[in-house]
Amino acid sequence: MRRSSSHPTNTRRIPAPPPHHNRPLIYYHRSSSSNNNNNFPATRNAHRLSPNFIIDLHLDPTIAPSNKRPDPNIVNSVISQCKPTPPPDRTIFPTTTTSRTKLTASLHFQEWSHTLNFMTALWELRLRGAHSFTPKLQSHILVASDTEELKRNLTKKFSDYIEGFIEGVASNVNDDENVVGRWQAKVSEKSDEIAKVTRLLKGRNKPRNFIELNERKKGLMAERDLIVKRLREFRASMNCILKYIEGGREKEGERGLEVFVFDGEIDWERIHRLVLREIRRLVDGLPIYAYRQQILEMIHSKQVMVLIGETGSGKSTQLVQFLTDSGIAVKESIVCTQPRKIAAISLADRVNEECRGCYENSSVMSYPTFSSTQQFGSNVIFMTDHCLLQHYMSDTTLSGISCIIVDEAHERSLNTDLLLALIRGLLCERRDLRLVIMSATADAKQLSDYFYGCEIFHVEGRNFPVEVRYTPSSEGTAFDNVSPYVHDILRTTTEIHKQESEGTILAFLTSQMEVEWACEKFDAPSAVALALHGKLPFEEQSRVFQDFDGKKKSYICH
Numbered sequence: 001m002r003r004s005s006s007h008p009t010n011t012r013r014i015p016a017p018p019p020h021h022n023r024p025l026i027y028y029h030r031s032s033s034s035n036n037n038n039n040f041p042a043t044r045n046a047h048r049l050s051p052n053f054i055i056d057l058h059l060d061p062t063i064a065p066s067n068k069r070p071d072p073n074i075v076n077s078v079i080s081q082c083k084p085t086p087p088p089d090r091t092i093f094p095t096t097t098t099s100r101t102k103l104t105a106s107l108h109f110q111e112w113s114h115t116l117n118f119m120t121a122l123w124e125l126r127l128r129g130a131h132s133f134t135p136k137l138q139s140h141i142l143v144a145s146d147t148e149e150l151k152r153n154l155t156k157k158f159s160d161y162i163e164g165f166i167e168g169v170a171s172n173v174n175d176d177e178n179v180v181g182r183w184q185a186k187v188s189e190k191s192d193e194i195a196k197v198t199r200l201l202k203g204r205n206k207p208r209n210f211i212e213l214n215e216r217k218k219g220l221m222a223e224r225d226l227i228v229k230r231l232r233e234f235r236a237s238m239n240c241i242l243k244y245i246e247g248g249r250e251k252e253g254e255r256g257l258e259v260f261v262f263d264g265e266i267d268w269e270r271i272h273r274l275v276l277r278e279i280r281r282l283v284d285g286l287p288i289y290a291y292r293q294q295i296l297e298m299i300h301s302k303q304v305m306v307l308i309g310e311t312g313s314g315k316s317t318q319l320v321q322f323l324t325d326s327g328i329a330v331k332e333s334i335v336c337t338q339p340r341k342i343a344a345i346s347l348a349d350r351v352n353e354e355c356r357g358c359y360e361n362s363s364v365m366s367y368p369t370f371s372s373t374q375q376f377g378s379n380v381i382f383m384t385d386h387c388l389l390q391h392y393m394s395d396t397t398l399s400g401i402s403c404i405i406v407d408e409a410h411e412r413s414l415n416t417d418l419l420l421a422l423i424r425g426l427l428c429e430r431r432d433l434r435l436v437i438m439s440a441t442a443d444a445k446q447l448s449d450y451f452y453g454c455e456i457f458h459v460e461g462r463n464f465p466v467e468v469r470y471t472p473s474s475e476g477t478a479f480d481n482v483s484p485y486v487h488d489i490l491r492t493t494t495e496i497h498k499q500e501s502e503g504t505i506l507a508f509l510t511s512q513m514e515v516e517w518a519c520e521k522f523d524a525p526s527a528v529a530l531a532l533h534g535k536l537p538f539e540e541q542s543r544v545f546q547d548f549d550g551k552k553k554s555y556i557c558h
């Protein structure tokens with residue numbers, strides 16, 4: 001039978017804890033140079049007890065800048081919100097924060113029941129968005145049933161939280177978080193519109209109106225289908241997490257390929273990050289998200305596939321994450337090649353940002369240039385196709401790689417084509433190696449024919465309204481040694497910046513000289529012009545990602 005809150009079997013029992021305080025006692029760790037090297041103020045030593053349990057509160061260093069000492073008031077406010085749970089016997093704030101994960105405070109307890117309540121309350125508050133600390137338990141008295149009890153409590157909290165999202169009811173999530181509810185409302189809205197258009201189609205229409213209405217209906221149905229698919233993906237992922245934390249419980253319906261493969265003890269911090277990333281994916285609504293399970297099923301069952309999706313559909317940033325989550329990179333790396341260094345670096349940065357806390361540190365890397373010392377130790381590596389070719393030269397089996405994604409295949413550069421030809425030869429030798437050829441516009445049939453008639457998967461994209469504006473050309477011939485059209489582009493770019501309060505402009509010119517001239521002449525107080533062409537050194541190219549005091553940007557490209 002479950003024993004009461006104390007631990008009668010504890011032979012190291014120390015003096016009884018002080019009565020519970022209304023407010024926690026607060027101590028600061030002293031530096032090691034202090035005369036009193038026991039870390040507690042001498043006057044308080046009477047209260048000092050070796051704690052049976054410690055809850056360390058860690059803060060993600062990416063949330064709190066590393067040079068800033070955590071504010072004790074924030075911790076105290078969190079502690080006060082954990083009421084009616086008894087507060088810790090002692091709270092200690094470290095004075096230095098050098099670790100990668102910031103230790104913000106240590107909460108000391110003597111009683112297991114108080115520790116359990118506190119841990120549960122802390123996680124509940126975090127799930128409600130009240131704080132960003134990760135509570136980590138240190139137990140000086142190891143009792144197996146304690147661990148089980150804590151796991152049961154946290155499983156219940158997390159299950160309620162996740163089920164709140166799945167159902168799309170705001171019982172456990174607030175209105176802002178009720179993203180499923182909002183998308184479901186959108187599905188109903190689209191269905192109503194479809195019904196309205198269907199009624200109009202049944203009436204008398206001129207042929208032109210009929211065609212327009214029919215097109216509108218098709219568009220609405222495609223939009224609704226995409227939302228329904230995204231919701232299905234979201235539920236599949238949430239069910240997968242639920243199944244894991246609840247120890248293999250099958251959820252009714254919606255069984256498909258496991259989108260997450262879990263291993264070992266539950267890491268609650270990671271689970272929370274995964275849930276938050278799924279919510280973000282649902283909110284962002286990238287088209288590829290709607291096809292995640294279909295794509296994964298194809299990649300897991302076939303060795304090669306061609307993936308075609310419109311620009312911005314999420315191919316480069318999402319596919320590597322889907323594959324990592326589904327377990328393809330457990331032992332070996334997924335390599336995604338890019339034709340340009342800047343793309344390899346910026347994609348790695350972006351993916352790292354999106355999946356912060358979902359994988360181990362250094363799980364996503366970029367190798368923009370080749371080095372013979374490079375290892376395939378990360379889950380995902382973005383590299384230039386040239387870099388992968390160099391690796392092939394030193395190891396023609398490409399050991400350490402489980403999946404190669406050749407991105408931007410339509411560019412058909414010498415490196416890309418050579419790489420594809422070499423991988424084609426390797427596929428017969430390494431039956432475990434998978435290849436995905438990705439592009440927005442490549443000739444999919446040609447690529448499929450070359451790769452033994454492999455499957456082609458199309459990701460239907462989102463359409464955005466495009467407004468075409470014609471600018472009357474400047475009269476006369478070239479002046480200032482540049483063509484009149486460059487003056488026109490400069491004038492139009494400046495005008496758009498004056499009219500629009502936000503947004504970035506991409507302008508394409510035909511030579512490096514024109515780009516440099518345009519950047520020099522660009523003059524709009526609220527914006528900066530940044531050159532982007534292949535001959536720029538990498539540091540200069542990277543300027544496009546910098547922030548210029550919140551000013552809008554124009555990328556003048558060649």
Ligand SMILES: Nc1ncnc2c1ncn2[C@@H]1O[C@H](COP(=O)(O)OP(=O)(O)OP(=O)(O)O)[C@@H](O)[C@H]1O
Nearest residue numbers: 309310311312313314315316317318346350439440
């Ligand atoms: N560095 C970034 N900063 C902000 N948003 C980004 C960044 N990179 C990508 N995104 C967002 O992610 C979305 C998907 O980008 P991604 O590169 O995965 O698309 P894609 O289908 O590979 O496009 P393309 O065919 O042009 O390579 C973009 O529409 C954009 O909203």
